[in-house]
Amino acid sequence: MTSVAAATPRSRPGLAARAWAFAKRHALTVYALLVVAYLMLPIAVVILFSFNAPEGRFNYVWEGFTFDNWTNWNSVLGIQDAVITSLEVGFLATLVATALGTLIAMAIVRHRFVGRGATNLLVFLPMSTPEIVLGASLLTLFLNTTAVFQLGFVTIFIAHVMFIVSFVVVTVKARLIGFDRHLEEAAMDLGANEVTTFRKVTLPLIAPAMLAAALLGFALSIDDFVITYFNGGSITQTFPVFVWGIARVSVPPQVNVVASAIFLVAIALALGNVFWQYRSAKRQRQGAV
Amino acid sequence: MGTFFHRHRGVTPYLLLAPGILWLAIFFLIPLGFLGYESLQSGSFPDFRFTWELSNFSDGFRDYHEQFIRSFVYAGIATVACLALAYPLVYWIAFRAGPWRNLFLLAIVAPFFVTYLVRTIAWLNILADQGPVVGLLRDLHILGPDGRLLATTFAVISGITYNFFPFMALPIYVSLEQIDPRLLEAAKDLYASSTQAFLRVTLPLSAPGIVAGTLLTFIPAAGDFINAALLGTPNQAMIGNVIQAKFLESLDYPSAAALSFLLMGSILVALLVYARIVGSERLTG
Numbered sequence: 001m002t003s004v005a006a007a008t009p010r011s012r013p014g015l016a017a018r019a020w021a022f023a024k025r026h027a028l029t030v031y032a033l034l035v036v037a038y039l040m041l042p043i044a045v046v047i048l049f050s051f052n053a054p055e056g057r058f059n060y061v062w063e064g065f066t067f068d069n070w071t072n073w074n075s076v077l078g079i080q081d082a083v084i085t086s087l088e089v090g091f092l093a094t095l096v097a098t099a100l101g102t103l104i105a106m107a108i109v110r111h112r113f114v115g116r117g118a119t120n121l122l123v124f125l126p127m128s129t130p131e132i133v134l135g136a137s138l139l140t141l142f143l144n145t146t147a148v149f150q151l152g153f154v155t156i157f158i159a160h161v162m163f164i165v166s167f168v169v170v171t172v173k174a175r176l177i178g179f180d181r182h183l184e185e186a187a188m189d190l191g192a193n194e195v196t197t198f199r200k201v202t203l204p205l206i207a208p209a210m211l212a213a214a215l216l217g218f219a220l221s222i223d224d225f226v227i228t229y230f231n232g233g234s235i236t237q238t239f240p241v242f243v244w245g246i247a248r249v250s251v252p253p254q255v256n257v258v259a260s261a262i263f264l265v266a267i268a269l270a271l272g273n274v275f276w277q278y279r280s281a282k283r284q285r286q287g288a289v
Numbered sequence: 290m291g292t293f294f295h296r297h298r299g300v301t302p303y304l305l306l307a308p309g310i311l312w313l314a315i316f317f318l319i320p321l322g323f324l325g326y327e328s329l330q331s332g333s334f335p336d337f338r339f340t341w342e343l344s345n346f347s348d349g350f351r352d353y354h355e356q357f358i359r360s361f362v363y364a365g366i367a368t369v370a371c372l373a374l375a376y377p378l379v380y381w382i383a384f385r386a387g388p389w390r391n392l393f394l395l396a397i398v399a400p401f402f403v404t405y406l407v408r409t410i411a412w413l414n415i416l417a418d419q420g421p422v423v424g425l426l427r428d429l430h431i432l433g434p435d436g437r438l439l440a441t442t443f444a445v446i447s448g449i450t451y452n453f454f455p456f457m458a459l460p461i462y463v464s465l466e467q468i469d470p471r472l473l474e475a476a477k478d479l480y481a482s483s484t485q486a487f488l489r490v491t492l493p494l495s496a497p498g499i500v501a502g503t504l505l506t507f508i509p510a511a512g513d514f515i516n517a518a519l520l521g522t523p524n525q526a527m528i529g530n531v532i533q534a535k536f537l538e539s540l541d542y543p544s545a546a547a548l549s550f551l552l553m554g555s556i557l558v559a560l561l562v563y564a565r566i567v568g569s570e571r572l573t574g
């Protein structure tokens with residue numbers, strides 16, 4: 001749209017303004033790319049140092065390239081148990097939190113009932129409370145009920161479900177709001193009862209939102225340190241708690257290996273999603289033409 | 290089962306809510322009650338007794354007001370730094386990145402995929418005394434020959450900035466993305482310069498994102514203790530470090546509980562002040 005004017009610059013102010021706009025546009029691009037580089041820098045360092053062959057105990061200075069850390073990722077005492085605990089907690093807590101959160105989202109979006117405002121508030125509060133307060137308050141509950149709860153796997157699981165539920169509610173709610181209820185009414189008109197309608201119509205339609213919520217929940221669970229640290233006791237360790245313990249001595253490159261592996265799996269899933277969206281958007285555009 | 294739901298329509302929402310809300314009530318609300326109960330006890334581990342010990346609060350503030358103030362100053366600076374870094378980036382993504390949008394959004398959340406503690410430790414590598422950044426700054430005489438970045442206030446604040454960056458960037462992106470491009474065209478048609486169009490159309494319309502991002506960044510930043518523990522020294526200790534040490538190392542539960550409440554309370558006050566400022570600006574603007 002600017003090709004004609006750009007090809008025949010007639011007046012100086014127009015050209016100057018255009019040059020200024022051009023410079024400004026590129027300044028913004030340069031700034032944006034610098035910020036992206038800043039965001040990527042520590043990630044690159046984590047992955048790079050997973051291939052480091054440190055001479056002493058400290059993995060701070062680059063010494064040389066090796067694959068040994070990857071092949072012997074579990075040679076550090078306790079790291080494998082920690083990773084397994086993290087995966088188990090993440091899987092179980094995500095499963096339970098996704099179910100509970102989806103039900104809450106359905107109630108909030110679908111129904112008018114007394115206490116709806118209070119429910120929204122109760123869901124919102126854990127997300128706006130500092131993690132340290134969430135962890136500390138739950139710890140005081142467990143300390144005062146030692147007859148029922150001993151700090152360990154179960155208390156970590158309970159804590160993780162508690163802080164994931166709110167994120168599930170928010171994610172699923174967003175999807176349910178744009179949901180066409182006529183589809184369910186049609187199913188009921190055709191003789192399906194509530195349970196069948198839910199199984200055959202509602203569930204398949206909200207499944208993508210539940211999957212997104214579950215992935216978010218799993219990521220939050222795997223990454224959580226503060227709440228787990230407060231409620232895990234001294235024996236059961238998740239991967240972040242293991243890292244905290246070992247960071248006081250020295251961080252072996254195997255920690256970088258595990259973190260890099262988690263990162264690469266997550267980024268592969270996310271990239272797959274990006275390309276899938278890109279392709280389906282392209283296909284839609286082609287369909288429209 | 291279907292007939293049951295039909296007969297008891299009003300019960301359905303409560304049945305859906307029950308399991309999740311009970312979980313939140315038992316493991317979020319009731320613990321806050323226990324935290325309050327704990328904060329009014331006296332004695333020493335393991336014999337604490339409930340004695341309406343309000344002095345836990347006054348003592349807590351007297352002994353640790355320095356760490357409180359530091360937490361809020363660090364969180365405030367980090368929030369402003371996040372805004373300064375995030376706004377131009379997400380503006381560029383929303384309006385200039387074209388088909389690469391989703392890829393750059395992924396770049397914003399990518400740090401979240403690296404375990405929090407590990408990505409903070411990565412800053413140890415980057416800012417290390419023998420590292421390239423310190424070397425460069427020493428060569429440029431920005432740092433003295435013995436100058437360092439690690440174990441400084443700068444290291445702690447930049448760690449917080451990095452770790453909470455996505456909380457600032459994503460809400461702003463969402464608000465920018467929702468802006469109808471026709472509004473900007475209309476502004477141009479009415480002879481607004483691009484600066485004017487930005488200041489009077491884009492910026493006000495992205496204000497909700499800025500407000501949300503500020504809150505989402507500031508609240509966790511004020512309660513953080515990991516960055517101060519890993520990248521700083523006791524001179525950079527924040528209130529989170531005090532609470533953590535009292536709960537898990539010196540086992541002084543009443544004082545730790547009182548400090549947790551003071552942290553929540555002071556965040557609430559900060560939010561109210563912020564709401565006043567944001568609200569009054571909207572009224573005058």
